[in-house]
Amino acid sequence: MTSEKFTKIADDAVASWCAQYPDEATFLGEHRYDDRLGDPTVAAAQRRRAQLNTLIGQLAELPADQLDTADAVDRDILRTAVQSELLALTDLDEASWNPMLHNPGQALYGLLSRDFAPLPQRLSSVASRLRQVPDYLEAARGRLSDMSKVHVETAIGQLDGTLALIEGEIPAALAEAGTGTDLSGEISQAAAAVRSHQDWLRGQLPGAQRSPRLGKELFADKLALTLATPWQPATLLDQAYRDLDLVEAELSELTGRTTGSGTADRAAIAAEFSRLAADAPTSDTILQLCREALTETTEFVRRHDLITLLDDPVDIIEMPEIDRGVAVAYCVPVGPLETAPLAPQFAVSPTPTDWSQDRVRSFYREYNNHMLHNLTIHEAMPGHVEQLSHAHRYQASNRVRGVFISGSFVEGWAVYAEELMAGLGYRSDVSAEAAAGVRMQQLKMRLRSVLNTILDVSFHTGDLDERQAMELMTVRGYQEDGEAAGKWRRVQLSSTQLSTYYVGYLEVSGLVAELRRAQPSWSDRQLHDEVLNYGSPPVRYLRQLLGLPPAE
Incomplete structure (x- = not known):
């Protein structure tokens, strides 16, 4: 009753x-x-x-x-x-x-x-x-x-x-x-x-003189509800800075190995990113490149048996002008309450028509051809499109879990998927250089997720200014100036959402590792299917549904 x-x-x-x-x-x-x-x-x-x-x-x-x-x-x-x-x-x-x-x-x-x-x-x-x-x-x-x-x-x-x-x-x-x-x-x-x-x-x-900063107390209250975790902002900030050093060390090792120079310093890493950025799409080619990347990522997932592929049709569309200029792609899932037979959308963005040539060039250097593959993993396969298609099939006695999805789980799964695919050598069948290019971009995106949290917490609970933020993103994050400037604006306009990528990754990757230890005989597909079989709840509740103890 x-x-x-x-x-x-x-x-x-x-x-x-x-x-x-x-x-x-x-x-x-x-x-x-x-x-x-x-x-x-x-x-x-x-x-x-x-x-x-x-x-x-x-x-x-x-x-x-x-x-x-x-x-x-x-x-x-x-x-x-x-x-x-x-x-x-x-x-x-x-x-x-x-x-x-x-x-x-x-x-x-x-x-x-x-x-x-x-x-x-x-x-x-x-x-x-x-x-x-x-x-x-x-x-x-x-x-x-x-x-x-x-x-x-x-x-x-x-x-x-x-x-x-x-x-x-x-x-x-x-x-x-x-x-x-x-x-x-x-x-x-x-x-x-x-x-x-x-x-x-x-x-x-x-x-219009109001400060866009939330302040320590209000940000902490909102963060706890956004993440559905007990993370305190100061503790989260400390953890993010530690992980920033760890990801940079991985980039140094990978760059040194790729270039044959041993351990690489920041200048060498920046030079390698600059070289990769030169392999850039245009507004005329970007849609077709993402179509090809979706085919390639899907075949890789199938070949490595990483997840039960639902083989739902996906509409790859040109992003409408109203949404352009923030990111090069996004996913629009089928609404959880929708009864019409719709397909999820993978929207890909040419640049806005009123942008200058320099701004267009900077945008496509950031979202170069190697990054497009990593982004397709995140937004589509086996990231958002596939994860949310699994979630759409979850049958519950009510509609709560379908409507009030956890952003940190959704983004955490997508960041985990990037690491999973790059770690298994995605694009190595094309060439070792192609695989290394995707791995470099995946680590850059990991840096971005960590920096998102640092920026989010430091701005809303502290006194982070534009100069400090731009230096963090362009120096430690190796981001193009246009990307960094856009993120600085986003930090001021939003709060707590930028922390969902990093916290979600920590939680999802930790959960998968713990489930693997608990079920050593399971295949990758069995593990990943089990993680995705319960909709998109916060990871703390997913642990409960899986019969795992609370995270420490």
């Missing part, structure tokens, strides 16, 4: 979350709210806080000893998700100072980007959301105050992408649908509202 009660509470919680955030519900595959935008008002936030406090009370009344292991884990995952949302609505209150949260572009894009329903039906929802844009942005202005300059500047730029979507992609979709539907009025009014909102934000710039 207790499990039935929890299932009812869990399903109601997911339903109320989707109703509160209809744009995110669209991406999850819950389409009952596709005709709505969210409500950015203080009154809506107050109502939501009341719902969440009631939910916390309901969860507290469930006796843990009367739930089976899976439901007990899902109760804890749901409780963490609720606590995280409550923090966002109370002490953090980001909606009052981060204008990036109030951009209707993604809500519109979510209706165009996936064929979950006939295009005319989706365009009907687009029309409804377009009509709400003026009131939505007016309400956002009533909520926003005490903003930081970097958040305001970024929001203004991102709204340019929203305008391109409204005035370009929506008319193109209407033409494709061929129904003769006229949304010119809705498009004109929504575009005018976005431009007016941009003008208002520009007017706020002189007074």
Whole structure:
């Protein structure tokens, strides 16, 4: 009876979350709210806080000893998700100072980007959301105050992408649908509202003096909920600096062995990265190179029997202009609530059309042909696409684990997958140089994940400045200036997410090693399948599901 009660509470919680955030519900595959935008008002936030406090009370009344292991884990995952949302609505209150949260572009894009329903039906929802844009942005202005300059500047730029979507992609979709539907009025009014909102934000710039740093206490509270671990920021920072030295030592040994020079210093490592960076794609070649890399990574996984391949179709798409300029690729999984027969997307990015030649050159030196193979491992095979496809098949008594996935597990698995493939000699069948090139890029990405954590913690709990951050990334991380500059902006705009790569890698790789010791007769495929058989929970709960003791 207790499990039935929890299932009812869990399903109601997911339903109320989707109703509160209809744009995110669209991406999850819950389409009952596709005709709505969210409500950015203080009154809506107050109502939501009341719902969440009631939910916390309901969860507290469930006796843990009367739930089976899976439901007990899902109760804890749901409780963490609720606590995280409550923090966002109370002490953090980001909606009052981060204008990036109030951009209707993604809500519109979510209706165009996936064929979950006939295009005319989706365009009907687009029309409804377009009509709400003026009131939505007016309400956002009533909520926003005490903003930081970097958040305001970024929001203004991102709204340019929203305008391109409204005035370009929506008319193109209407033409494709061929129904003769006229949304010119809705498009004109929504575009005018976005431009007016941009003008208002520009007017706020002189007074946008808020620091983007969260501070020690707030960052620690958010980090604990993001990672679902007891890591303290100072301890995590110390561990990251130790691992930074270890990864650099691996790079030194590999570079020395590759170049025949013995142990390499930083100058020699930088020179080797520069040589590899010269083998760069272009905007004309990058999509095809990623298609070829996906074929190659899939064949390697199959040949080495690393995981049960689900052989789901994957849509390799050109990244829309609204998302370009941050990374060269990302994965869009099938929403956990989606019933339409969709395929996961592996989106690959040519550079934005307004970039200078120097900026394009820097971007493709960072995301060179060797890095593209490593990135394909991370984003697609056997990283995000394959892991999330396994998770999509997990059958539970409720929808909690599908909706509230652990970012640290998802990113940790992908970073672990990079190391797994490079360690087994991926591309050695092409040449020893090709395999060494991927291994160099994989170690560079390990450096990046460690540095992400150092930057995240040092900025939000300390006084890390731009000069120090750029030196860390370009010297110790061997990153191109453009990549480092973009990451510095991201550090200021976000908090705690950058730590998920490193912490997730530590947890996933440690879990796989412990499971291997516990089951020495298992093959790699058996081990990896077992890790991926339970959705995407935090590793601390995955240990519980696997019958392993808590990590020390």
